[in-house]
Amino acid sequence: MIELNQIVKRYKTKKQDVLAVDHVDLSIQSGSIFGVIGFSGAGKSTLVRLFNNLEQPTSGDVTIDGDNIGQLSKKDLRKKRQKVSMIFQHFNLLWSRTVLNNITFPLEIAGVPKQEAKQRAAELVELVGLKGREDAYPSELSGGQKQRVGIARALANEPTVLLCDEATSALDPQTTDEILDLLLKIKEQRNLTIVIITHEMHVIRRICDEVAVMENGSVIEQGSVTNVFENPKHEVTKRFVKEDLNDDFEDAFADIEHFGKDDYIVRLNFTGNNTTEPIVSYITRAHQIDVNILEANIKNTKSGSIGFLVLHLPNINSEKFEDFNSDLAKQQVSVEVLRHD
Structure with missing residues (x-):
């Protein structure tokens, strides 16, 4: 010690x-x-x-x-x-x-x-x-x-x-x-x-x-x-x-030509086993949400993997977004809202 x-x-x-x-x-x-x-x-x-x-x-x-x-x-x-x-x-x-x-x-x-x-x-x-x-x-x-x-x-x-x-x-x-x-x-x-x-x-x-x-x-x-x-x-x-994960998602924002009032840009943070789960296909299947991937990275640590996804989610009302957010939280995937007008 x-x-x-x-x-x-x-x-x-x-x-x-x-x-x-x-x-x-x-x-x-x-x-x-x-x-x-x-x-x-x-x-x-x-x-x-x-x-x-x-x-x-x-x-x-x-x-x-x-x-x-x-x-x-x-x-x-x-x-x-x-x-x-x-x-x-x-x-x-x-x-x-x-x-x-x-x-x-x-x-x-x-x-x-x-x-x-x-x-x-x-x-x-x-x-x-x-x-x-x-x-x-x-x-x-x-x-x-x-x-x-x-x-x-x-x-x-x-x-x-x-x-x-x-x-x-x-x-x-x-x-x-x-x-x-x-x-x-x-x-x-x-x-x-x-x-x-x-x-x-x-x-x-x-x-x-x-x-x-x-x-x-x-x-x-x-x-x-x-x-x-x-x-x-x-x-x-x-x-x-940010530097280690090459986390430059702000640059991806500029590529979105049309951002509606019901659009979200979110960052999903992963650790451990959930980094290998097919989360995008799950979101589209379980919540009928269209997904546009803006940025992604997964890195290994001594105790497991960590990673993130930055997604553009168009045309989601607040109630549907809360259901989506709550569901991912149960799977130990945190959701951070980066942009929502």
Whole structure:
């Protein structure tokens, strides 16, 4: 369990004080994957560095597995950092060391016997899919391979918590998905708690259980990934969700030449099994409603599918629309009216 209680981080400069993290409370369950998302300058990277005391909070407490990080001695903090490991956007590899020697480096610092360190590193090389590349140098590796080395190195001391600071931001989309799949596999095999810092909602959607959205140092929205995607409340969250779902239904409105007073434009939101149901044919059959599809998308999350349909429903009186709305609600499909004159 990770607990952040009223965390504040201020930076003082000659010209001004910067409030990077503003009274943040978080509770992260052991064995979960927790995402923190925000645009540049939101405070998310500062926040993650407070987890292992790379940055010291101005006030507030960080507690990991019962240990208050700010109250540990220097010796105990060094030991704790071995169990709260970190991977970075730009890999931070030692360019003069091979893949295997990069992975053994933290084991050398921890005083692990050389033969044991080599054996553990060899096992990690295989785990992250780099078998046969043990003697390669970072300059000989692709971006995805470098990050695999970074992950293996972070796992060397068998941590319980893995912090990922924009770990996929420097990678192409296909490689990003490969790294996310690897993190999922490692999490299941090793029962890790993973905290992911990102500005990409795709990353959150693909592997996270819960998400916190940050803006100006504060957490402005928090909840399960499914709930946040279904019902984003803050404008920043809505923007992230819209961009990830390619939700540009406003553009489709312009294509409707004639919009009558009894016409509706609605958005249907789906989750789980109902994303695979033939909802359009059901609407036309059960309610005798004509349907014009303006926009649609379905995406996969760790816990299931989410999706939406934007429909133009012409010539419906209010009573018929209420029957339609009530029926879909019973099937756990929410209806949002986007336009009705």
